[in-house]
Amino acid sequence: MITTDPIGDWSWEITPGAAAARPRRSVEIAGAIRDILADHQLSIPSERADFTVRPLSDMRDARVNGLNLVLEADPLRAGTALSAAVAQAESLDGEFLVSLRARCPGFRWEAGVRHRAEQLFAIQVQMWGADHIEVTLETYSDAWLTQDTRGREQAAVYAGNAPRLAAALKEISALLGTAPVPGDPNRYATPTETGFEDPRTDGPAFDDSWGTFEGAARSRRLRSMIAPSEDEYENITDHPVRYFTVRRSGQVLGYVWASVGDNAAGYTPRTPAGDDAFEAGAQWLLRLREAHGEGLTALNALDWVAEHPPLPEWGSIAETEPAEAPSLDALEELPGRY
Structure with a gap:
Protein backbone atom coordinates (compact mmCIF):
# COMPACT_ATOMS: atom_id res chain seq x y z
CA MET A 1 0.00 0.00 0.00
CA GLY A 203 0.87 -6.51 17.27
CA PRO A 204 0.33 -3.33 15.23
CA ALA A 205 -0.83 -0.13 16.87
CA PHE A 206 -4.18 -0.55 15.05
CA ASP A 207 -5.79 -3.63 13.53
CA ASP A 208 -6.46 -1.73 10.32
CA SER A 209 -4.44 1.48 10.29
CA TRP A 210 -5.16 1.95 6.58
CA GLY A 211 -8.91 1.77 7.01
CA THR A 212 -8.79 3.93 10.12
CA PHE A 213 -6.60 6.77 8.87
CA GLU A 214 -5.86 6.75 5.13
CA GLY A 215 -9.24 7.94 3.87
CA ALA A 216 -9.20 10.86 6.29
CA ALA A 217 -5.60 11.75 5.36
CA ARG A 218 -6.45 11.80 1.66
CA SER A 219 -9.54 13.91 2.28
CA ARG A 220 -7.61 16.44 4.39
CA ARG A 221 -4.96 16.85 1.73
CA LEU A 222 -7.48 17.20 -1.10
CA ARG A 223 -9.66 19.70 0.73
CA SER A 224 -6.66 21.78 1.80
CA MET A 225 -6.16 22.52 -1.91
CA ILE A 226 -9.58 24.16 -2.42
CA ALA A 227 -11.55 26.81 -0.57
CA PRO A 228 -14.17 25.63 1.95
CA SER A 229 -17.74 25.47 0.69
CA GLU A 230 -21.17 24.35 1.81
CA ASP A 231 -21.90 23.06 -1.71
CA GLU A 232 -20.64 19.58 -0.87
CA TYR A 233 -21.89 16.04 -1.08
CA GLU A 234 -21.23 13.80 1.91
CA ASN A 235 -17.76 12.29 1.56
CA ILE A 236 -18.40 8.99 3.36
CA THR A 237 -21.00 6.27 2.81
CA ASP A 238 -21.82 2.75 3.96
CA HIS A 239 -23.38 1.87 0.61
CA PRO A 240 -21.83 0.48 -2.59
CA VAL A 241 -20.41 3.13 -4.92
CA ARG A 242 -20.30 3.64 -8.66
CA TYR A 243 -17.20 5.22 -10.13
CA PHE A 244 -15.41 6.41 -13.23
CA THR A 245 -11.65 6.17 -13.72
CA VAL A 246 -9.78 9.42 -14.30
CA ARG A 247 -6.83 8.98 -16.67
CA ARG A 248 -4.22 11.23 -18.24
CA SER A 249 -1.71 10.10 -20.86
CA GLY A 250 -2.46 6.48 -20.00
CA GLN A 251 -1.89 6.94 -16.27
CA VAL A 252 -4.68 6.46 -13.75
CA LEU A 253 -4.91 9.52 -11.50
CA GLY A 254 -7.91 8.48 -9.42
CA TYR A 255 -11.61 7.70 -9.30
CA VAL A 256 -14.65 9.97 -9.15
CA TRP A 257 -17.50 8.19 -7.38
CA ALA A 258 -21.04 8.41 -6.04
CA SER A 259 -23.00 6.32 -3.56
CA VAL A 260 -25.89 4.20 -4.81
CA GLY A 261 -27.80 4.56 -1.51
CA ASP A 262 -27.39 8.11 -0.23
CA ASN A 263 -26.20 11.54 -1.31
CA ALA A 264 -22.44 10.96 -1.03
CA ALA A 265 -19.91 11.59 -3.78
CA GLY A 266 -16.23 12.40 -4.08
CA TYR A 267 -12.87 11.66 -5.62
CA THR A 268 -10.35 9.03 -4.53
CA PRO A 269 -6.76 9.81 -5.59
CA ARG A 270 -4.45 7.05 -6.75
CA THR A 271 -1.68 7.61 -4.21
CA PRO A 272 1.04 5.83 -6.25
CA ALA A 273 0.55 8.60 -8.87
CA GLY A 274 1.83 11.14 -6.34
CA ASP A 275 1.09 14.87 -6.39
CA ASP A 276 -0.61 14.70 -9.80
CA ALA A 277 -3.40 12.55 -8.37
CA PHE A 278 -4.22 15.14 -5.70
CA GLU A 279 -3.87 18.17 -7.96
CA ALA A 280 -6.28 16.62 -10.45
CA GLY A 281 -8.59 15.51 -7.65
CA ALA A 282 -9.04 19.06 -6.42
CA GLN A 283 -10.40 20.02 -9.83
CA TRP A 284 -12.80 17.06 -9.98
CA LEU A 285 -14.09 17.98 -6.52
CA LEU A 286 -14.78 21.50 -7.77
CA ARG A 287 -16.84 20.00 -10.62
CA LEU A 288 -18.82 17.98 -8.08
CA ARG A 289 -19.47 21.20 -6.16
CA GLU A 290 -20.95 22.70 -9.31
CA ALA A 291 -23.24 19.69 -9.68
CA HIS A 292 -24.27 20.00 -6.04
CA GLY A 293 -25.02 23.66 -6.55
CA GLU A 294 -27.32 22.69 -9.43
CA GLY A 295 -29.26 20.44 -7.05
CA LEU A 296 -28.25 17.16 -8.68
CA THR A 297 -28.34 13.92 -6.69
CA ALA A 298 -25.00 12.20 -6.19
CA LEU A 299 -25.61 9.59 -8.92
CA ASN A 300 -26.80 12.24 -11.37
CA ALA A 301 -23.76 14.33 -10.48
CA LEU A 302 -21.49 11.40 -11.37
CA ASP A 303 -22.92 11.29 -14.88
CA TRP A 304 -22.82 15.09 -15.11
CA VAL A 305 -19.11 15.40 -14.27
CA ALA A 306 -18.32 12.62 -16.76
CA GLU A 307 -19.99 14.76 -19.43
CA HIS A 308 -18.55 18.05 -18.11
CA PRO A 309 -14.99 17.26 -16.99
CA PRO A 310 -12.41 19.86 -15.93
CA LEU A 311 -9.71 20.92 -18.37
CA PRO A 312 -7.92 18.01 -20.14
CA GLU A 313 -4.78 18.60 -18.07
CA TRP A 314 -6.71 17.24 -15.06
CA GLY A 315 -7.54 13.94 -16.75
CA SER A 316 -10.52 12.53 -18.59
CA ILE A 317 -13.00 9.67 -18.42
CA ALA A 318 -13.10 7.10 -21.20
CA GLU A 319 -15.83 4.77 -19.90
CA THR A 320 -19.41 5.21 -21.05
CA GLU A 321 -20.81 3.48 -17.96
CA PRO A 322 -19.52 3.57 -14.37
CA ALA A 323 -18.11 0.52 -12.61
CA GLU A 324 -19.36 -0.48 -9.17
CA ALA A 325 -17.48 -1.31 -5.96
CA PRO A 326 -19.11 -3.08 -3.00
CA SER A 327 -18.06 -0.27 -0.66
CA LEU A 328 -16.15 3.00 -0.55
CA ASP A 329 -13.49 1.20 1.49
CA ALA A 330 -12.96 -1.29 -1.36
CA LEU A 331 -12.64 1.54 -3.87
CA GLU A 332 -10.20 3.47 -1.68
CA GLU A 333 -7.94 0.44 -1.30
CA LEU A 334 -7.71 -0.11 -5.05
CA PRO A 335 -5.65 3.02 -5.85
CA GLY A 336 -3.45 2.52 -2.80
CA ARG A 337 -2.03 -0.71 -4.19
CA TYR A 338 -1.45 -0.19 -7.92
Whole structure:
Protein backbone atom coordinates (compact mmCIF):
# COMPACT_ATOMS: atom_id res chain seq x y z
CA MET A 1 0.00 0.00 0.00
CA ILE A 2 1.14 3.56 -0.73
CA THR A 3 0.08 6.02 1.97
CA THR A 4 -0.56 9.75 2.04
CA ASP A 5 1.45 10.20 5.25
CA PRO A 6 4.83 8.49 5.83
CA ILE A 7 4.97 4.88 7.00
CA GLY A 8 8.20 5.73 8.81
CA ASP A 9 11.40 7.79 8.71
CA TRP A 10 15.07 7.84 9.66
CA SER A 11 17.33 10.81 10.41
CA TRP A 12 21.06 11.48 10.55
CA GLU A 13 22.70 14.51 12.16
CA ILE A 14 26.11 15.72 11.04
CA THR A 15 28.33 18.72 11.78
CA PRO A 16 29.73 19.98 8.48
CA GLY A 17 32.35 22.49 9.61
CA ALA A 18 32.44 26.00 8.22
CA ALA A 19 34.34 25.03 5.05
CA ALA A 20 31.65 22.53 4.02
CA ALA A 21 28.61 24.53 5.11
CA ARG A 22 27.71 25.95 1.72
CA PRO A 23 24.24 25.60 0.20
CA ARG A 24 25.61 23.32 -2.50
CA ARG A 25 26.42 20.76 0.21
CA SER A 26 22.72 20.11 0.79
CA VAL A 27 22.31 19.24 -2.89
CA GLU A 28 25.41 17.06 -2.89
CA ILE A 29 24.10 15.05 0.07
CA ALA A 30 20.62 14.66 -1.42
CA GLY A 31 22.09 13.60 -4.76
CA ALA A 32 24.35 11.02 -3.13
CA ILE A 33 21.45 9.54 -1.15
CA ARG A 34 19.31 9.48 -4.28
CA ASP A 35 22.10 7.56 -6.05
CA ILE A 36 22.17 4.97 -3.25
CA LEU A 37 18.41 4.53 -3.49
CA ALA A 38 18.71 4.25 -7.27
CA ASP A 39 21.24 1.43 -6.94
CA HIS A 40 18.44 -0.57 -5.28
CA GLN A 41 15.67 0.69 -7.63
CA LEU A 42 14.21 2.61 -4.71
CA SER A 43 14.52 5.83 -6.70
CA ILE A 44 14.20 6.24 -10.45
CA PRO A 45 14.19 9.34 -12.71
CA SER A 46 12.92 11.88 -12.56
CA GLU A 47 13.04 13.01 -8.97
CA ARG A 48 11.66 16.45 -8.11
CA ALA A 49 12.96 18.75 -5.40
CA ASP A 50 12.03 21.93 -3.55
CA PHE A 51 15.00 24.11 -2.59
CA THR A 52 14.47 27.00 -0.19
CA VAL A 53 16.69 29.39 1.73
CA ARG A 54 15.43 31.41 4.72
CA PRO A 55 17.33 33.67 7.17
CA LEU A 56 17.58 32.14 10.62
CA SER A 57 16.50 35.54 11.96
CA ASP A 58 13.23 35.52 10.00
CA MET A 59 11.99 32.13 8.81
CA ARG A 60 9.04 33.71 6.97
CA ASP A 61 11.38 35.38 4.47
CA ALA A 62 12.14 32.99 1.60
CA ARG A 63 15.21 34.43 -0.09
CA VAL A 64 15.31 31.49 -2.51
CA ASN A 65 12.18 29.51 -3.29
CA GLY A 66 12.78 26.92 -6.00
CA LEU A 67 9.80 24.56 -6.25
CA ASN A 68 9.39 21.31 -8.19
CA LEU A 69 12.90 21.43 -9.66
CA VAL A 70 14.31 18.36 -11.40
CA LEU A 71 17.00 16.60 -9.37
CA GLU A 72 19.23 15.84 -12.32
CA ALA A 73 21.73 12.99 -12.48
CA ASP A 74 24.33 15.73 -11.97
CA PRO A 75 22.21 18.25 -10.04
CA LEU A 76 24.88 20.93 -9.81
CA ARG A 77 25.76 20.86 -13.50
CA ALA A 78 25.76 24.33 -14.99
CA GLY A 79 22.51 25.19 -16.71
CA THR A 80 20.12 23.26 -14.47
CA ALA A 81 17.38 25.07 -12.57
CA LEU A 82 18.64 23.63 -9.29
CA SER A 83 22.23 24.80 -9.90
CA ALA A 84 20.89 28.30 -10.62
CA ALA A 85 18.99 28.28 -7.33
CA VAL A 86 22.12 27.15 -5.50
CA ALA A 87 24.17 29.91 -7.11
CA GLN A 88 21.59 32.44 -5.95
CA ALA A 89 21.77 30.99 -2.42
CA GLU A 90 25.56 31.16 -2.33
CA SER A 91 25.51 34.84 -3.28
CA LEU A 92 23.69 35.71 -0.03
CA ASP A 93 25.36 36.90 3.15
CA GLY A 94 24.24 35.81 6.60
CA GLU A 95 23.07 32.75 8.50
CA PHE A 96 20.39 30.70 6.75
CA LEU A 97 18.29 27.58 6.90
CA VAL A 98 18.93 25.82 3.59
CA SER A 99 16.33 23.12 2.87
CA LEU A 100 16.11 20.62 0.06
CA ARG A 101 13.25 18.13 -0.12
CA ALA A 102 13.23 15.59 -2.95
CA ARG A 103 10.35 13.28 -3.90
CA CYS A 104 11.63 9.97 -5.24
CA PRO A 105 9.61 7.66 -7.47
CA GLY A 106 10.66 4.03 -7.23
CA PHE A 107 9.71 0.39 -7.63
CA ARG A 108 8.23 -2.04 -5.14
CA TRP A 109 7.98 -5.73 -5.94
CA GLU A 110 4.83 -7.79 -5.52
CA ALA A 111 4.23 -11.29 -6.93
CA GLY A 112 7.31 -10.91 -9.11
CA VAL A 113 5.99 -7.71 -10.71
CA ARG A 114 7.45 -4.23 -10.34
CA HIS A 115 4.98 -1.50 -9.41
CA ARG A 116 5.98 2.14 -9.73
CA ALA A 117 5.04 4.70 -7.09
CA GLU A 118 5.66 8.39 -7.74
CA GLN A 119 6.63 9.02 -4.11
CA LEU A 120 8.15 5.86 -2.71
CA PHE A 121 10.64 7.88 -0.65
CA ALA A 122 11.31 11.50 0.22
CA ILE A 123 14.76 12.90 1.05
CA GLN A 124 15.08 16.03 3.15
CA VAL A 125 18.33 17.85 3.92
CA GLN A 126 18.25 20.86 6.22
CA MET A 127 21.39 22.92 6.83
CA TRP A 128 21.13 25.19 9.87
CA GLY A 129 23.81 27.82 9.35
CA ALA A 130 27.34 26.46 9.51
CA ASP A 131 26.83 24.26 12.54
CA HIS A 132 24.33 21.53 11.81
CA ILE A 133 22.92 19.39 9.01
CA GLU A 134 19.95 17.11 9.50
CA VAL A 135 19.12 14.49 6.90
CA THR A 136 15.76 12.67 6.89
CA LEU A 137 14.55 9.80 4.75
CA GLU A 138 10.81 9.03 4.66
CA THR A 139 8.99 6.13 3.05
CA TYR A 140 5.37 5.96 1.94
CA SER A 141 5.12 2.22 1.27
CA ASP A 142 4.39 -0.75 3.53
CA ALA A 143 6.39 -3.09 1.26
CA TRP A 144 9.07 -3.35 3.99
CA LEU A 145 6.63 -4.80 6.56
CA THR A 146 5.72 -8.42 7.26
CA GLN A 147 2.09 -7.28 7.38
CA ASP A 148 0.53 -4.60 5.25
CA THR A 149 -1.20 -1.61 6.80
CA ARG A 150 -4.48 -3.54 6.86
CA GLY A 151 -2.88 -6.25 9.02
CA ARG A 152 -2.62 -8.89 6.25
CA GLU A 153 0.40 -11.18 6.05
CA GLN A 154 2.72 -10.41 3.12
CA ALA A 155 5.78 -12.61 3.53
CA ALA A 156 6.67 -12.63 -0.18
CA VAL A 157 6.33 -8.85 -0.49
CA TYR A 158 8.52 -8.38 2.59
CA ALA A 159 11.18 -10.78 1.27
CA GLY A 160 11.31 -8.98 -2.08
CA ASN A 161 11.60 -5.46 -0.68
CA ALA A 162 12.86 -5.25 2.91
CA PRO A 163 16.45 -6.33 2.07
CA ARG A 164 16.71 -3.48 -0.43
CA LEU A 165 15.70 -0.95 2.21
CA ALA A 166 18.10 -2.43 4.79
CA ALA A 167 20.99 -2.26 2.32
CA ALA A 168 20.19 1.34 1.39
CA LEU A 169 20.01 2.44 5.04
CA LYS A 170 23.38 0.84 5.72
CA GLU A 171 24.98 2.58 2.74
CA ILE A 172 23.47 5.96 3.62
CA SER A 173 24.85 5.63 7.16
CA ALA A 174 28.29 4.84 5.73
CA LEU A 175 28.05 7.88 3.46
CA LEU A 176 27.11 10.21 6.33
CA GLY A 177 29.43 8.63 8.88
CA THR A 178 26.80 8.03 11.53
CA ALA A 179 24.01 5.60 12.36
CA PRO A 180 20.40 6.58 11.67
CA VAL A 181 17.99 7.63 14.39
CA PRO A 182 14.75 5.76 13.64
CA GLY A 183 11.59 7.83 13.74
CA ASP A 184 9.03 7.40 16.49
CA PRO A 185 6.50 4.57 16.35
CA ASN A 186 3.43 5.74 14.48
CA ARG A 187 -0.02 4.46 13.57
CA TYR A 188 1.48 2.33 10.79
CA ALA A 189 4.78 0.88 12.02
CA THR A 190 7.88 1.21 14.22
CA PRO A 191 11.11 2.11 12.37
CA THR A 192 14.45 0.52 13.31
CA GLU A 193 18.02 1.14 12.13
CA THR A 194 17.59 -1.53 9.44
CA GLY A 195 13.94 -1.09 8.50
CA PHE A 196 10.93 -1.78 10.71
CA GLU A 197 9.96 -3.92 13.68
CA ASP A 198 7.94 -7.00 12.89
CA PRO A 199 4.31 -6.02 13.70
CA ARG A 200 3.54 -9.68 14.33
CA THR A 201 5.68 -9.63 17.50
CA ASP A 202 3.71 -7.20 19.66
CA GLY A 203 0.87 -6.51 17.27
CA PRO A 204 0.33 -3.33 15.23
CA ALA A 205 -0.83 -0.13 16.87
CA PHE A 206 -4.18 -0.55 15.05
CA ASP A 207 -5.79 -3.63 13.53
CA ASP A 208 -6.46 -1.73 10.32
CA SER A 209 -4.44 1.48 10.29
CA TRP A 210 -5.16 1.95 6.58
CA GLY A 211 -8.91 1.77 7.01
CA THR A 212 -8.79 3.93 10.12
CA PHE A 213 -6.60 6.77 8.87
CA GLU A 214 -5.86 6.75 5.13
CA GLY A 215 -9.24 7.94 3.87
CA ALA A 216 -9.20 10.86 6.29
CA ALA A 217 -5.60 11.75 5.36
CA ARG A 218 -6.45 11.80 1.66
CA SER A 219 -9.54 13.91 2.28
CA ARG A 220 -7.61 16.44 4.39
CA ARG A 221 -4.96 16.85 1.73
CA LEU A 222 -7.48 17.20 -1.10
CA ARG A 223 -9.66 19.70 0.73
CA SER A 224 -6.66 21.78 1.80
CA MET A 225 -6.16 22.52 -1.91
CA ILE A 226 -9.58 24.16 -2.42
CA ALA A 227 -11.55 26.81 -0.57
CA PRO A 228 -14.17 25.63 1.95
CA SER A 229 -17.74 25.47 0.69
CA GLU A 230 -21.17 24.35 1.81
CA ASP A 231 -21.90 23.06 -1.71
CA GLU A 232 -20.64 19.58 -0.87
CA TYR A 233 -21.89 16.04 -1.08
CA GLU A 234 -21.23 13.80 1.91
CA ASN A 235 -17.76 12.29 1.56
CA ILE A 236 -18.40 8.99 3.36
CA THR A 237 -21.00 6.27 2.81
CA ASP A 238 -21.82 2.75 3.96
CA HIS A 239 -23.38 1.87 0.61
CA PRO A 240 -21.83 0.48 -2.59
CA VAL A 241 -20.41 3.13 -4.92
CA ARG A 242 -20.30 3.64 -8.66
CA TYR A 243 -17.20 5.22 -10.13
CA PHE A 244 -15.41 6.41 -13.23
CA THR A 245 -11.65 6.17 -13.72
CA VAL A 246 -9.78 9.42 -14.30
CA ARG A 247 -6.83 8.98 -16.67
CA ARG A 248 -4.22 11.23 -18.24
CA SER A 249 -1.71 10.10 -20.86
CA GLY A 250 -2.46 6.48 -20.00
CA GLN A 251 -1.89 6.94 -16.27
CA VAL A 252 -4.68 6.46 -13.75
CA LEU A 253 -4.91 9.52 -11.50
CA GLY A 254 -7.91 8.48 -9.42
CA TYR A 255 -11.61 7.70 -9.30
CA VAL A 256 -14.65 9.97 -9.15
CA TRP A 257 -17.50 8.19 -7.38
CA ALA A 258 -21.04 8.41 -6.04
CA SER A 259 -23.00 6.32 -3.56
CA VAL A 260 -25.89 4.20 -4.81
CA GLY A 261 -27.80 4.56 -1.51
CA ASP A 262 -27.39 8.11 -0.23
CA ASN A 263 -26.20 11.54 -1.31
CA ALA A 264 -22.44 10.96 -1.03
CA ALA A 265 -19.91 11.59 -3.78
CA GLY A 266 -16.23 12.40 -4.08
CA TYR A 267 -12.87 11.66 -5.62
CA THR A 268 -10.35 9.03 -4.53
CA PRO A 269 -6.76 9.81 -5.59
CA ARG A 270 -4.45 7.05 -6.75
CA THR A 271 -1.68 7.61 -4.21
CA PRO A 272 1.04 5.83 -6.25
CA ALA A 273 0.55 8.60 -8.87
CA GLY A 274 1.83 11.14 -6.34
CA ASP A 275 1.09 14.87 -6.39
CA ASP A 276 -0.61 14.70 -9.80
CA ALA A 277 -3.40 12.55 -8.37
CA PHE A 278 -4.22 15.14 -5.70
CA GLU A 279 -3.87 18.17 -7.96
CA ALA A 280 -6.28 16.62 -10.45
CA GLY A 281 -8.59 15.51 -7.65
CA ALA A 282 -9.04 19.06 -6.42
CA GLN A 283 -10.40 20.02 -9.83
CA TRP A 284 -12.80 17.06 -9.98
CA LEU A 285 -14.09 17.98 -6.52
CA LEU A 286 -14.78 21.50 -7.77
CA ARG A 287 -16.84 20.00 -10.62
CA LEU A 288 -18.82 17.98 -8.08
CA ARG A 289 -19.47 21.20 -6.16
CA GLU A 290 -20.95 22.70 -9.31
CA ALA A 291 -23.24 19.69 -9.68
CA HIS A 292 -24.27 20.00 -6.04
CA GLY A 293 -25.02 23.66 -6.55
CA GLU A 294 -27.32 22.69 -9.43
CA GLY A 295 -29.26 20.44 -7.05
CA LEU A 296 -28.25 17.16 -8.68
CA THR A 297 -28.34 13.92 -6.69
CA ALA A 298 -25.00 12.20 -6.19
CA LEU A 299 -25.61 9.59 -8.92
CA ASN A 300 -26.80 12.24 -11.37
CA ALA A 301 -23.76 14.33 -10.48
CA LEU A 302 -21.49 11.40 -11.37
CA ASP A 303 -22.92 11.29 -14.88
CA TRP A 304 -22.82 15.09 -15.11
CA VAL A 305 -19.11 15.40 -14.27
CA ALA A 306 -18.32 12.62 -16.76
CA GLU A 307 -19.99 14.76 -19.43
CA HIS A 308 -18.55 18.05 -18.11
CA PRO A 309 -14.99 17.26 -16.99
CA PRO A 310 -12.41 19.86 -15.93
CA LEU A 311 -9.71 20.92 -18.37
CA PRO A 312 -7.92 18.01 -20.14
CA GLU A 313 -4.78 18.60 -18.07
CA TRP A 314 -6.71 17.24 -15.06
CA GLY A 315 -7.54 13.94 -16.75
CA SER A 316 -10.52 12.53 -18.59
CA ILE A 317 -13.00 9.67 -18.42
CA ALA A 318 -13.10 7.10 -21.20
CA GLU A 319 -15.83 4.77 -19.90
CA THR A 320 -19.41 5.21 -21.05
CA GLU A 321 -20.81 3.48 -17.96
CA PRO A 322 -19.52 3.57 -14.37
CA ALA A 323 -18.11 0.52 -12.61
CA GLU A 324 -19.36 -0.48 -9.17
CA ALA A 325 -17.48 -1.31 -5.96
CA PRO A 326 -19.11 -3.08 -3.00
CA SER A 327 -18.06 -0.27 -0.66
CA LEU A 328 -16.15 3.00 -0.55
CA ASP A 329 -13.49 1.20 1.49
CA ALA A 330 -12.96 -1.29 -1.36
CA LEU A 331 -12.64 1.54 -3.87
CA GLU A 332 -10.20 3.47 -1.68
CA GLU A 333 -7.94 0.44 -1.30
CA LEU A 334 -7.71 -0.11 -5.05
CA PRO A 335 -5.65 3.02 -5.85
CA GLY A 336 -3.45 2.52 -2.80
CA ARG A 337 -2.03 -0.71 -4.19
CA TYR A 338 -1.45 -0.19 -7.92
